[in-house]
Amino acid sequence: MTAKINSKGRGRPRGFDVDAALGTAQALFHEHGYDAVGVAAITEALGINPPSFYAAFGSKAGLFEQVLERYSACALPLEDILAPGRPPAEALAELLAAAARLYAADPHTTGCLVLESARASGDPHSAAKAQALKAASRDYVRAFVARTHAGMADLVADYVVSMMSGLSAGAREGWSAERLGAVARLSAPLLAAMLA
Amino acid sequence: MTAKINSKGRGRPRGFDVDAALGTAQALFHEHGYDAVGVAAITEALGINPPSFYAAFGSKAGLFEQVLERYSACALPLEDILAPGRPPAEALAELLAAAARLYAADPHTTGCLVLESARASGDPHSAAKAQALKAASRDYVRAFVARTHAGMADLVADYVVSMMSGLSAGAREGWSAERLGAVARLSAPLLAAMLA
DNA sequence: ATGAATATGTAATGAGCGCTACATAATACG
DNA sequence: CGTATTATGTAGCGCTCATTACATATTCAT
Numbered sequence: 001m002t003a004k005i006n007s008k009g010r011g012r013p014r015g016f017d018v019d020a021a022l023g024t025a026q027a028l029f030h031e032h033g034y035d036a037v038g039v040a041a042i043t044e045a046l047g048i049n050p051p052s053f054y055a056a057f058g059s060k061a062g063l064f065e066q067v068l069e070r071y072s073a074c075a076l077p078l079e080d081i082l083a084p085g086r087p088p089a090e091a092l093a094e095l096l097a098a099a100a101r102l103y104a105a106d107p108h109t110t111g112c113l114v115l116e117s118a119r120a121s122g123d124p125h126s127a128a129k130a131q132a133l134k135a136a137s138r139d140y141v142r143a144f145v146a147r148t149h150a151g152m153a154d155l156v157a158d159y160v161v162s163m164m165s166g167l168s169a170g171a172r173e174g175w176s177a178e179r180l181g182a183v184a185r186l187s188a189p190l191l192a193a194m195l196a
Numbered sequence: 197m198t199a200k201i202n203s204k205g206r207g208r209p210r211g212f213d214v215d216a217a218l219g220t221a222q223a224l225f226h227e228h229g230y231d232a233v234g235v236a237a238i239t240e241a242l243g244i245n246p247p248s249f250y251a252a253f254g255s256k257a258g259l260f261e262q263v264l265e266r267y268s269a270c271a272l273p274l275e276d277i278l279a280p281g282r283p284p285a286e287a288l289a290e291l292l293a294a295a296a297r298l299y300a301a302d303p304h305t306t307g308c309l310v311l312e313s314a315r316a317s318g319d320p321h322s323a324a325k326a327q328a329l330k331a332a333s334r335d336y337v338r339a340f341v342a343r344t345h346a347g348m349a350d351l352v353a354d355y356v357v358s359m360m361s362g363l364s365a366g367a368r369e370g371w372s373a374e375r376l377g378a379v380a381r382l383s384a385p386l387l388a389a390m391l392a
Numbered sequence: 393a394t395g396a397a398t399a400t401g402t403a404a405t406g407a408g409c410g411c412t413a414c415a416t417a418a419t420a421c422g
Numbered sequence: 423c424g425t426a427t428t429a430t431g432t433a434g435c436g437c438t439c440a441t442t443a444c445a446t447a448t449t450c451a452t
Contacts, residue, residue, distance in 0.1 A: 011420075014428090015430070162365070166359055172314075183351070183354045207396085207399065207448075211399070397448100399446100400448090414431105422426095
């Protein structure tokens with residue numbers, strides 16, 4: 001096993017910034033999808049050659065998993081929006097509003113990378129990883145609701161995740177942030193009624 | 197231009213049923229997606245060779261367009277459910293319920309073929325066709341609502357289409373018809389309030 | 393029968409895919 | 423210094439993809 005203490009090894013130093021490369025790859029995957037982005041496109045965007053790519057990331061699927069985790073870690077701050085003790089209806093309404101804002105923020109990276117990657121296209125292993133991350137987010141919502149409204153937790157979590165998937169699909173077709181926000185806002189009274 | 201009067205031409209008769217082949221291709225595309233289904237898989241499933249395939253359908257993209265139109269024509273009877281004169285809130289609620297039922301009816305062909313194909317993956321022309329069909333359905337919903345509630349038509353149509361996309365995404369991950377139906381049913385009071 | 397028209401089977405084409413051998417360059421340790 | 427270690431550049435691997443030449447088979451019209 002390679003120890004991979006990257007900071008200062010013995011050999012030739014790496015000629016490119018790995019973190020910046022992850023960001024570039026994330027943008028490419030987000031804009032065009034996993035299947036449509038080839039290794040050649042990534043190496044060309046990074047100004048490197050295939051061997052450097054494989055030495056750093058192992059494989060295209062491996063890079064994509066890193067990108068997925070990087071995205072889901074900092075894209076939407078679930079921990080902040082769904083803070084324990086907060087009125088659940090209000091928190092979930094803001095979650096949908098934040099999603100609508102985020103999904104249409106950059107016209108090059110519309111929608112949610114995780115939700116849009118959770119399809120059975122191309123590599124099944126990568127799609128399974130995205131589906132696992134989506135399920136984890138759903139469980140996070142479910143647990144947040146269950147603290148105050150145990151009986152409604154599953155149903156509410158399914159509804160919120162479904163609406164987020166719908167917002168992501170709309171964003172991918174070019175719907176504006178205002179248009180998505182208007183749709184997201186419709187769920188607020190519904191959530192308030194369910195979580196009275 | 198080839199006249200294409202297929203019924204009785206002069207040459208050698210076709211050795212397979214074109215309509216049945218369209219159905220087989222529809223099932224393959226629906227289960228695995230456009231990119232994941234190669235021409236080889238289709239010809240093998242049909243028991244024919246590539247030249248017969250191209251003589252009958254022109255290209256993979258051309259076949260997919262035919263499949264998309266075939267699906268959107270008979271998958272969900274919009275004209276019946278959204279019959280003019282029907283109470284709009286009730287009709288739209290049934291539309292969502294019917295979608296939930298349809299999307300999880302066959303475990304091999306989950307979700308909506310049109311909505312799931314409306315992503316920018318692989319061939320951009322095919323994705324554009326699916327997006328056009330999705331937009332057409334949205335406009336159909338919009339026109340139905342506008343007959344009685346002109347001011348709410350756009351917003352309601354966006355909401356309904358977004359929820360259908362969310363239901364389709366859930367179906368693709370194996371959610372049962374009951375689970376999808378429970379989510380769909382939540383929108384009924386919301387629609388009733390909007391279209392009072 | 394003869395020829396025009398259409399479909400089929402065999403086999404291959406060029407392009408792109410993810411990925412890798414191999415030699416070379418650049419660094420750290422002894 | 424020499425040597426081990428790591429990264430890079432060049433070039434190409436085997437594979438799958440959608441698509442097609444080409445000759446052959448089967449039908450209709452004359």
